[in-house]
Amino acid sequence: MTEAGSVGRRTNRRGLATRENILEAALTSLASGAPGSVSANRIAKDVGATWGTVKYQFGDVDGFWAAVLHRTAERRAGLLAAPVEPDTSLRHRVGRIVDTLYHGLSSTDSRAIENLRAALPRDPHELERLYPLTAAELASWERSWLETCQRAFADLDLAPDRVRGVATLIPGAMRGLASERRLGSYADLDVARETLTLALVAYLSSPADR
Missing domain, CATH: 1.10.287 (Helix Hairpins)
Incomplete structure (x- = not known):
């Protein structure tokens, strides 16, 4: 050497x-x-x-924030990566996703992401103009999350547009419940999660033309 x-x-x-x-x-x-x-x-x-x-x-600062976001994405990748057994019920699959996000939002990484996003431009076009790498990393999260949900239900006969809708809804809903938890809500948030889970199961399993 x-x-x-x-x-x-x-x-x-x-x-x-x-x-x-x-x-x-x-x-x-x-x-x-x-x-x-x-x-x-x-x-x-x-x-x-x-x-x-x-x-x-x-x-630059754009590359820095993109690297920070990528680091959290690497850590988060394994949360729902375990394969789903074919006989696992729809109720269990939805509940697992809901609970994983709810508990994960209390982590250091999740708080960091929330505070960083709050400081970035809200308008997507402005974000892409000023922070193109950061915007691309956030966009990749959306794709990765949708793919995760699609894999979770891949062996079930569910309408693709409903799976996409559920994937879009869950993160925002969980952030709302996590915010209630931080603020010290009087509501029973376990009941709230269970109710949301049952509502999503009913939506996913109902006839697509209803």
Whole structure:
């Protein structure tokens, strides 16, 4: 092994470690919701890095936010990845999706995503113009989520448009219930989840022309 090769590998390891530290610091900062937490420069300072280091690792702030989102997507990928047994009931499948999202929304990653999205432009066209990489990462989430739901029901004779509608509804509904949980709702949120699950099952299993 040449001395240059050894140094290069050490440099790469240091670079990867720096990248990992910055991404983890970003998630912690974003999840806190503190004023100024959605600041790449501040996040870099939290780990003793410079804005130049962030630019070297991620290109610009758009690349940085896209990398943060991609990191959470990698972690989330296995949540519903387990294959569904053919004899698993529709009620169980829908309940699993609802419960997984509901409990997952209390995680650090989910809070970080929520706070980051709140700071980004609301209009999709404006988001794509100012943060094209971040917008593309968010769009890939939508595709991945739809594919996850389609796989969950693939062996059942369900109307594709209804599966798509349910996939579109569940994330927003779960964010609403998770918000109620954070605010300290008087409502029984277990009952709310069960009712939503039964309503979705009824919608999915009813004749498509109704």
